[in-house]
Amino acid sequence: MQKFTMRYLAPIFVLFLLSFSACGQQNNSSVEAERPEQIEYTTEIVVSDLNIPWGITFLPDGAMLITEKSGSLIHFKDGVKTLVEGLPDIYVRGQGGLLDVKAHPNFAENGWIYMSYASEEGEGDGGNTTIMRAKLVDMKLVESEVLYKAGPNSKKGQHFGSRLAFDNDGYLYFSIGDRGSRDENPQDITRDCGKIYRIHDDGRIPEDNPFVNTPNAKKAIYSYGHRNPQGMIKHPETGEIWAHEHGPQGGDEINIIEVGKNYGWPVISYGINYDGTPFTDITDKEGMEQPLFYWVPSIAPSGMEIVSSDLYPDWKGNVLAGSLKFQYLERLILKDNTVVKREKMFENRGRVRSVRQGPDGYIYVGIENLGIVKIVPKK
Numbered sequence: 001m002q003k004f005t006m007r008y009l010a011p012i013f014v015l016f017l018l019s020f021s022a023c024g025q026q027n028n029s030s031v032e033a034e035r036p037e038q039i040e041y042t043t044e045i046v047v048s049d050l051n052i053p054w055g056i057t058f059l060p061d062g063a064m065l066i067t068e069k070s071g072s073l074i075h076f077k078d079g080v081k082t083l084v085e086g087l088p089d090i091y092v093r094g095q096g097g098l099l100d101v102k103a104h105p106n107f108a109e110n111g112w113i114y115m116s117y118a119s120e121e122g123e124g125d126g127g128n129t130t131i132m133r134a135k136l137v138d139m140k141l142v143e144s145e146v147l148y149k150a151g152p153n154s155k156k157g158q159h160f161g162s163r164l165a166f167d168n169d170g171y172l173y174f175s176i177g178d179r180g181s182r183d184e185n186p187q188d189i190t191r192d193c194g195k196i197y198r199i200h201d202d203g204r205i206p207e208d209n210p211f212v213n214t215p216n217a218k219k220a221i222y223s224y225g226h227r228n229p230q231g232m233i234k235h236p237e238t239g240e241i242w243a244h245e246h247g248p249q250g251g252d253e254i255n256i257i258e259v260g261k262n263y264g265w266p267v268i269s270y271g272i273n274y275d276g277t278p279f280t281d282i283t284d285k286e287g288m289e290q291p292l293f294y295w296v297p298s299i300a301p302s303g304m305e306i307v308s309s310d311l312y313p314d315w316k317g318n319v320l321a322g323s324l325k326f327q328y329l330e331r332l333i334l335k336d337n338t339v340v341k342r343e344k345m346f347e348n349r350g351r352v353r354s355v356r357q358g359p360d361g362y363i364y365v366g367i368e369n370l371g372i373v374k375i376v377p378k379k
Contacts (some may be wrong), residue, residue, distance in 0.1 A: 026089075041089035041312070043346055043373040046364065047076050052268045053366030055100035055115075055164075056356045064364075064371065065136075067115070069097035072163045075139060076372075086134070086141035091118040093126030094157015099129070100174075102164040104201060112137040112201065116162040116174055119149065126155035129162045129176040130190070133201075147203035148174070156180040159193075159246075163232035163304075168239040171198050171206060173257070175243060177228035182266045186225050190216040195266065196229060196243065196257055198222035210260030224264040225288065226262065230353075231304030231321055232257075242292075244301045244321055247271035248279075252298045255293035255317065256337075264288035271294055293332065300325035303355035303366065311361045311377060322352025329365060330353065330358060349373070 038054040047053075052069035059065065063077035064185050069215030071090035075082045090098050102111040111135045117132040131148040134141040159177030166172055178185045178194035185278040186194025188212050196208060209215035229245040241257040251271025255263055268285050284290060295301070303322040307315040319332040319339075326344075329352050333341040346352075347367070354366035 038049045040314075040378050041115075041345075041375050042378055043349075043365070046373035046374045047072075047081065048370070050074075050369075051266070052073050052097075052372040053353055053372060054098065054367050056354050056364055056366055056372065057101045057103045057360050058356070060359075062246065062303060064372070065101050065113065065357075066103045066104070067098045067103075068368070069099070070112065070145070071098045073098065073101070073115075082139050082143060084136065084139055086144070088130075088132065088144065088146075089121075091120045092227045093118065093127060093155070094130075095177075096127055096157065096160045099160065099162045102166070104133075105166050105170065113141075114147075114164055114172065116164055118160050120153065121146075122149050122151045122153055122334065123289055124151070124153035126153040128153050128179065129160045130289050131162075131164075131172075131174050131199075131203075132205075146199065147172075147199060148269070150176050151188045154179050154181070155284070159228040161229055163243070165234050165241055166201075167231045167234055167241060170201055171239050171359075172201055173198050173232065174224065175229035175232055175245075176349065177230075177245075178226070178265070181228070184189070185225065186265045187262070187267065189214065189218060189224055189358070192218055194224060194226050195221045196223045196226060196232070196241075217246050222259060222267075223263060225261075225265045225267070227265045228303045233262075233304045233306055235306055235319070236308035242304070242306065244304055246300060247298055248309055249276070250296040250298055251272050252295040252301050254293040254321075254332075255289065255291050255340075258289070262288050271298070292337055298325060299323040299330060301330075302351075302353050303354040305357050306365060307357065307363065309357055309361035309363070311331055312363070312375075320355050322355055322365070327351055346373075346375075 022119040051097045054069045055067040066074040099116040102114045114133045118127040120127045123191045128150040132146045157182040161177045163174040175196045205219045227242045231244040244254045248271040249267045301321045305320045328347040329345045330337045331343040344350040350370045351368040
């Protein structure tokens with residue numbers, strides 16, 4: 001009984017602290033104190049009429065590539081939207097579809113574009129998350145290569161992940177959610193799903209991946225014990241890979257991803273079942289990582305950026321995360337890797353799906369049923 005009580009007191013205490021110092025989600029007076037009128041920025045729509053702009057990446061010529069979850073890849077430049085041809089068959093079900101897109105760090109030299117999507121290829125009925133690369137020639141994808149396909153397929157519609165990030169050494173990281181099989185996948189390194197993976201940019205498995213010598217393990221796994229990471233970014237100063245993931249009811253997390261580490265899902269969590277019942281009575285366990293930060297209640301985070309641009313001097317080093325549930329962009333202010341303040345920004349525009357800092361220094365936000373908006377300093 002003592003564990004059960006502490007299991008609920010801890011999130012409540014954290015929520016109280018956040019409400020006192022920032023904008024706790026259930027305290028309207030605190031939210032009022034951090035309203036956008038105190039922020040010296042506004043937004044302008046750059047790309048309109050998008051449904052679910054899941055991923056955004058930028059090309060050296062000033063173009064933007066945008067994924068629509070329904071299965072379209074859009075090339076946008078100089079006010080013109082063009083549909084890119086040559087995509088693979090996309091399995092659109094529930095949270096699955098065409099997901100993230102990322103240009104290679106050396107795109108100007110090699111032309112590679114990376115995408116994550118749900119695919120029916122492989123073992124079993126349904127679909128699962130797939131990572132591919134291709135080149136863009138005359139608005140058509142060519143030289144397409146599948147680099148990784150999670151298996152087996154499942155007809156479940158939840159938790160495909162999936163974000164893409166490159167580190168300073170050119171390795172590609174990607175996330176795949178637990179696919180709704182929390183008790184089977186996340187803690188089992190012989191199974192896909194509920195993991196963050198690391199591969200070479202051509203799909204080869206790095207020799208120093210943590211489980212390459214573990215019998216029957218999925219060799220691409222870099223970390224495990226994840227639920228559904230839908231935000232991932234390379235820290236612009238440290239080079240670390242940071243990710244956030246959806247909890248159930250409560251317990252969304254931000255984590256710094258380290259090699260071979262177990263992030264605990266579903267053995268430890270600050271969340272509960274959607275019906276209000278507990279599925280675990282512990283929030284920490286030896287050998288499992290604590291989050292850098294967790295949200296209670298959940299905001300349903302999607303998209304992530306760490307600001308480094310001189311255009312936002314008072315935001316440098318801050319984490320930006322979209323909220324699907326509450327329809328705003330959250331700014332988390334950190335000191336020594338501890339969140340000390342939170343702000344709600346640009347509320348009620350729609351579900352914030354993606355957040356990216358462009359090569360021009362501006363921050364671009366993908367909002368469902370609206371489009372891509374640019375955050376602009378007020379004059």
